[in-house]
Amino acid sequence: MRTRTFIALAAGAAVLALVNLGFLILAPEHRPTVVVDDVSETIAPLVAAGVCLTTAYRGHGRTKQAWGLIGVSALCWGLGQAYWTYEEVILGLDAASLFPSFADLGFLASVPFALLGLLRLPQAETSAEIRVRTLLDGLVIAGALLFISWDLVLGPVYSDSPTDLLAKSVGLAYPASDIAMMTIILLTITRLRVGRRIPLALLAAGLLLTALADSAFAYLTTVQGFGSSNIIDLGWTMGYSLVGLAAVGSAESATGAGTRETRMPRWNLLLPYWTVGVAGVLAVITEFTLGSLNAVLEWDLLFIISVVLVRQFLFLSETQTLNAEVATKNDDLDRLVRERTRALTDSLEELHQTNDQRRQLLLRLVTLQEEERREIADVIHDDMLQSMIGAKMRTFMLNSGGANPDAVTSIEGAIDRAIVRMRSLMTDLRPQILDLGLIATLEQSIAEFNESGDLTITLDNRLTSDPSSLVGTSIYRIVREALNNAAKHARGATVNVTLSGSVDEGFSIRIEDDGPGFAPRSNGKSPMGHRGLSSMSERAEVLGGWARVDTAPGKGTTVDVWLPNRLEMTSHVPAA
């Protein structure tokens, strides 16, 4: 809806400008041209006033106030121009006699309203420093514009203006107010919130056009005598058309995407200074053409330089403060990083200690368990088993005592079964044969497996020294576990058991079969039915060693175990 209004207004403004331009070019100084010129100059600000006031009516807060004031400004100007048109077109008065007139009241009244409106536009966040900087920027811009204006407009107007005080004042009021207007416009542009750029750029452009037209009008009026229809007039028509379009666009963007705060482009920072640049170029040209600058220009130049110096001092001190802040923040950050690193190292250390303690505890537990098993096995062997054996022998005497032979046989049978159970319990707890040495025990175990026919096992003993009792028992248990697994999952396979290492370098055990193998779980856990693998790992890890299973379907299974002979010797599982 508003986009359509915008396009319609833009088209209207373009037609107005083109028609006006056509008349100005084809029939300058003719009456129809004057009429078209005056009428379009009246329509443009009045339409702009209407649009601005509508936008204000629909807006909120600062935006509402801003567009209200700009609307009133346009209205003042439009009414002034309407009065002018009435005098020139209806009453047929000569343009030269119309200066100064009531129309000027409207024109000049529009300026403060426009200035106030611009200042009410929503602006970026401000701090005391930014306000001071803005004030200085304003002074720099004003000083530079005064220089330009005095050199080009204000100076000539001042010296060449008619003696009539009112005419002189009104004539000077235009370029003076234009300086103020341009200053505020330039400042506003640098500090506007981004996100509604286009409407505000249109507003700035529109107001700048009217201000330029004003200055040109003042200059021409005073110096040459202003003609009623001039190309300059287009400045006002176009200017107010742009103001109207800005108002429509602003209302549209306010309901649209909203305001996005983004960083201003860098060139905006230079905005106050290009006016200084222009002033500088003008100063050089004037110096060359006239040989010297007049007093006003010299003082103005001095003023600009002073403000720029103060601005520079302010900038440097701000930079210094910021640098100091950055340095402090850096120090804080450094300290924080160091503290965190220390805390992390400490907790890592604690973790290691806890881990070590846990392992020590486990080792102690395993040691105690082995000792306890041995004690129980000894009690069974030395006490219970011997009693049973003694009892069995004594049953032999029952025969000669004339006891019932069947009763004797059944007692013997019961005792035999008890003996068998005790033996198997003893072997499970701790094979006493381990007292005869690890290798002897393993050979015995392997012989039993071979006799059962489930596996064909060979033992390759490359040990250069005997392990401690605890480690020897662990090796025995690990090998038993691996052989039990092989008997269960690789029946009929050939198995090689290889022992190597020594007390100093730790002991390596490899149990290698040519069975069917299996697919290891990706999570490293044993597949179903292979629980012995994890118990081997646990047993090895408790002693500070490791166990690794290397297998794949059809590839056989290799169990590698490493055990240190002393607890301090630890190692991690090597990569597969």
Add this chain to the structure above:
Amino acid sequence: MVIVDNSDEVLSALSSVLSDQPDLDVVGVAGGVGEGVMLCRQVQPDVVILDVNMPDGGGQRAAREISTAVPGVRIVAFSAFDKALIRKMMLSAGADAYVSKSASMPELLAAIRGGSQLAGI
């Protein structure tokens, strides 16, 4: 004959059963290796029934020392272990027969009397 066994239960059961046999005469019993060797040296028995699993070097040491101290003695190793390895060890240490403690009494008697070298296996 002499019986060496560190289990009192076995020692007393064995001596009463064997004393019951008309052709056997138990001349002494010992509960340890050192004591057993000393006893054999004194009484010079024809047969020694020797427990395998004893402290102070066990049956192996006892078998070696007794066979040296008493020439011609018949040593019957008597063990709760019935492992081939132990049997081999005992026989090489000088034992003439090896009987498991879980074997029947007639088997032990046969071994004592020289009827079988490897009874109760």
